[in-house]
Amino acid sequence: MTRDRFDRTRSAGYLANHMARLFAQRLHERIRPLGLAPAQFMTLLELWDEDGLTQRDLVDRLDVEQATMANTLARMERDGLIERRAHEADARAKTIHLTRRARDLRGPAEAAAREVNAMAMEGMEAAERERFVVAIGKAVEGLKVGAQTDR
Template sequence: MAFHKERSAGFLANQMARLFAKGLHERIRPLGLAPAQFMTLLALWDEDGLAQSELVQRLDVEQATMANTLTRMERDGLIERRANPDDGRSQAIHLTPRAKALRDPATAAARAQNEAALADFTDEERQTFLALMRRAISAMHGD
């Protein structure tokens, strides 16, 4: 049987993820943010003061990638590193006032991208679509 990419969940998921990422990047670029910075900010907006190792684990990225992202974020005035009160060998990553001020416009940009992607769906279709995606993710995680 021939391989049809239009029938491949992997191909379609990858194409959709690329289009989501491209659209989000275009929406957050005017805020001075890159996608990796946005994902890091999401984690820190949820819980400020995480260690770099905790960010690596939560975002499922390589240690070197996170180190580069944090260096850029520090340069851009989004984060500051402070001694971790619980572990003197590590540093806690804290949001600056600039990063805190970006929370509403950046999350609004993400909501707008999601809305654009799901604009042609009914409410019921949205719920079904999201539930099916969660099930596929869970199946691949082995949860």
């Protein structure tokens, strides 16, 4: 009996994981001189869009574990990127706010991310780029829905 061999070159999961690792490596190379790590950059993207989120908000938006977010925020606070303030409505919660340093990093950090995206899609035509991004978005949504139904 012959078994079908797993073909990683045709596996969406394998390729997405490999691509994500390469994206993270290239992004890290470009944002390291800014004093940022990829997890900090992802957190900043959310805070640049909406300053004053709670740790719980960030966990939900970034699909990360509570402990991972707590560690990321602790490093960001240590590095002078964020400050925590008392939540107006919930005495147990803190809101996360950007410092001037973090706001000033937005332009250079986003430019670095655009460079990495351009590098990844260099060999694609505009229509292929659009289809690629739409397809990845659909895959992400499918996995989110699948995770919710597993609970």
